Amino acid sequence: AGAVGDFTTTTLSGEEFTRAQLGDVVFFAFLDPSAEGTQAFYDALAQGYDGVVENGAGIVVCTKREDGNELFAEAPFPVILYNDSVKAAIGGSSGMVEDGETPNAASWYVNGSFLSAWYSAVDAQKLPESAAAFVEMSQDPAFSAGDGSGAAAMAPMG
Numbered sequence: 001a002g003a004v005g006d007f008t009t010t011t012l013s014g015e016e017f018t019r020a021q022l023g024d025v026v027f028f029a030f031l032d033p034s035a036e037g038t039q040a041f042y043d044a045l046a047q048g049y050d051g052v053v054e055n056g057a058g059i060v061v062c063t064k065r066e067d068g069n070e071l072f073a074e075a076p077f078p079v080i081l082y083n084d085s086v087k088a089a090i091g092g093s094s095g096m097v098e099d100g101e102t103p104n105a106a107s108w109y110v111n112g113s114f115l116s117a118w119y120s121a122v123d124a125q126k127l128p129e130s131a132a133a134f135v136e137m138s139q140d141p142a143f144s145a146g147d148g149s150g151a152a153a154m155a156p157m158g
Contacts, residue, residue: 002107002114007089009062009080012069017080019089025057025135027127028109030082033068035103037121042071044122049076051128056135060109062086064097090114108134 006019022028029045031038045059052059059077063069072079080086087094096105096118108116108130115134 002093003091003112004093004109004114005089005091007085009083009086012063012072012079012081017078021078022060022109023058024111025131025138026109027052027057027059027106027131028062028114029059029106029122030062030064030097030104031072032064032103033071034065038104039071041104041106041122042075044124044127046076047124048122048127052131055128055132057131062097064103110134110138 004019004022008016008018011017027045029041031041042061045061049059061072061075061077061079062082063072063079064082066081069079082097087097090097093107093114096102096107099105102118102120104120106119106122107114115137
């Protein structure tokens with residue numbers, strides 16, 4: 001249910017970015033730079049980033065707008081554009097990403113699938129410990145197929 005297919009998009013600087021460039025364990029955030037609360041969400045991601053990386057995971061932000069992305073100019077992680085290719089790749093999860101009442105949402109991507117409930121806010125202090133837990137989970141053979149086929153992905157939650 002949470003499997004992510006192949007996609008091609010670009011980073012804010014115009015470089016191509018594909019699913020193949022995602023790590024095995026990534027906190028994948030979809031942010032609307034014009035929405036209330038986006039600054040706090042982004043700041044928490046940036047503050048937690050070093051701890052996430054130290055625990056073996058990564059962060060990717062997918063901006064849902066082509067304008068207003070100055071907020072992400074100094075991001076320590078990739079910031080990519082939400083496009084039709086990404087929308088198709090995330091399948092049923094696009095409903096959560098495009099929900100107007102939840103402009104900012106994120107989920108843990110593990111070995112090809114979204115494996116956690118959807119977050120509408122982030123705690124920078126808890127993000128690294130969450131990363132460690134998902135990295136450990138990614139080592140379990142049930143989650144290592146790389147295509148989500150062995151994963152019991154959780155349903156999106158608001």
